[in-house]
Amino acid sequence: MRLTRTGDGSSETVRWHAGEPAENVRRHPGESSQAAGWHAGDPSGAVRSAGESCDRRPAPSSAATVRSRDTAPPGRSLTWVTDQNVPHAVRSVLQEILRERVRDCAALDAVFAEDVAERVAAFTLDGGKMMRSQLLWWGLRACGGGAGPGEGDTALRLAAGLELIQTCALVHDDVMDGSVVRRGRPALHVALGRRYGSGGAPGPGEPFGKAAAVLAGDLALSWADDLAAETWDTVRSAGGAWARVHAVWRTMRTEMVAGQYLDLHGQVTGSRAVGTAIRTAMLKSALYSVERPLALGAALAGADDRTSGALCAAGRSAGLAFQLRDDLLGVFGDPRVTGKPSGDDIRDGKLTYLTAIARARAVASGNRAVVELLDSSVGDATLDEGGVERVREALVETGARDLVEARIGRLVAVSNRHLTSAALAPQGESRLRALLGAVAGLPLVAHTPPVAESGAASAHGPATAAAAGSVSPLGSASEARTASSRGSAPAAAAGSASAHGPASEAGSAAAPAAAGVRARHTTGRPHPAGPWKRRPDEDPDAP
Template sequence: MLGLRPTVAEQVGRVDGPLTARDAARAVEAELGRLLDEALGRARDTDPVFARDVAGRVASLVLRGGKRLRTAFAWCGWRAAGGSGDATAVLRTGAALELVQACALIHDDVMDGSPLRRGGPAVHVDLARMHEDARMAGPPEAFATSAAVLAGDLALAWADDLMTETALGSPHGPRLHREWQAMRTEMVAGQYRDIHAQATGASGVDEAVTIATLKSALYTVERPLALGASLAGAETAALDALRSAGRCAGLAFQLRDDLLGAFGDPAETGKPADDDLRTRKLTCLLAVGSRLAGDSGDREAADALAPGARAASDDTVRRMRAALERTGARSAVEARITELAAASLRHFDRSGAAPSVRREFAALVERAAGTAPRRAGEAA
């Protein structure tokens, strides 16, 4: 067992005054610990080898870190729609979002061949090492890929179990479940469009935005906001405003992730800094760079950033970074992030949320998008 964990009610009870989004993110850590204790116990009852090798690795990844942004956005959606009182349902929704995020990360790392996640080895890499250390039969990569797919499936099953229990206990359960259903389908569609773009050599900006929206923006911000608001019985107008705010903030978050994937410091991000460039993944950053290179007649940059080429060497990655700087793609994406973040705040203000909740949301958008906070008195 991971050890005794306080319940959500006990954790919330330690917070003086109304909970903030940051408090909610901390409280969900306790709920995740308790839920994973129970899940690991059930896994051991089912099979101890499975529990040790698969369930234990899922729990470890979930508890290893992450910004808990999805929990915080669900909290903001709940508060924006007038949520108050018992916070258990929204925090359990946050925990379910963290579990579905673990599923996405595990599967994404397998598909992309990424070696690092949250400052440690990706699950498939850890499983390959286990295979080698135990001198098991067969190629470690095949075993690790198969086992990691199962680990991601388990994280999704745990998330679905938790969300089903939460929806059944809520007077707004049907709305909550519809949001959850849509989110899961969008995630799978986005992941497929990602690998489809790789296979077809797609390079268009519109294609890249579609992938970014489906694969990341919706389930990072828009759906968490809507899930939280649904728990509070949000009116249609407020829910529409929150959806618009979430889509803008979510896309800003993904564009920031694109920049970190090309220029970030692995010591700070917990993942490699050049995977997207090395595999020539169709990100918005790469698509904008390719377009700007073509528009300006910069043949060297166009060749460096061309989609569908073979895996890039260290030297090519350096040339790609230089091309993204020289064409102005990096600056253009930075500017778009700022625009999207500002638009998100304007939409959120239309939700009718209290000023304190609007301030919390603005701080969250700043964290997600890496933008400067809005100055006091500045138009939203």
């Protein structure tokens, strides 16, 4: 097998043959990026990149010694092996599962297997940092799980299910947004359209490609639920907290769909509400991408309510910080670093916290020129680079950019506080701290002082953010905030309109950037997905 994997901004091409575990991967670090190819040796033929045609070719012979996935070095367990490289372990499980699923589809129909099933398999294996899987695994390990019989294998299979849900989300998202490129290759709906006549341009193949991609996403989701169902049986038979695991999974899927709908709704209605922007970001990304994977790991480990609550709170805050950073990069980011054009969020009319708070502050200060500029520019697909630059200037002029930076710093501090408060296994805690820091774009440092409930932006804002000290994709020294974590794990988290909406942060343009730092404390109502009792629309920045 040939698979391009990206981590820490670098590309690595790996090869292995069907049936060979991830531990036996033969790396070729200097090779150029290539499409993923899969010689499964079964009737389905070769799995290749989702953006390439799936022509058949014979499986190569292999003289390599093939070890079982569950075989570890002498004296080492599967859990130890996974601790060394979680993405490797999850990909190994996925390879085995997807080979079986593609074979099943080929038994139904060869065309369906080649056009749809193989592309779903290739898309899932090719690219991505598997951040959700890593959060699940280290949530499990931080709560003391993974050492019991079968616990590691159960967690890895559930993590594989998370990656298949992400495949569903990305494939459907590309269709809904009309994106033509994903991970540097044609999006799946574009590839299918070209295969049957559109050539990438509007034509007979275009609606077919989009419809077929919807089916591909549905297939990935069904495979994910199959894996989850197998996990319920395993956890139940082992006497684990299967009801909690099932509740988290069920809630996560619904939140993902709700967030995507709110994203679409915001574009079609032209909504600029601050609270809606935060709620959309939380539902679409943060709960799904950060908090729920952590909750799954904690539930599998049988963690108590206090530990699970602290872990989820830390993930929620880091997730929202990630999404706010992502919003900044979508406008101010350097495309050479971020990998996507700067300004597309403006042209697409995306409802983001950044643009929503800028407009609210302009309204509050009576700056009609900025209000009219934002109203006419956000959502204008024909906006040229000069127009985008004028919007950037408005975001700076209103103080929105500095305010978002300040809130990112506060959220990171809140995440750190919650993580420190949990009674976690030392190794798991350190790995989670590093992961959440990467998600948020700022480092989480152990044993920091308590988070202030009010104060100026400098308390947790740009000064704190600058401590990251990494090269910034935002294009200026003042924005060196370790934003390079942006990528396939996009995440967001909960927010409350009343806590940080127009009344608190949308004051006059001359108001302090930290307006609204003090947040309303609410207990919320019990949530079926776990012990973290705040509702999804409540703010993790609250004391």
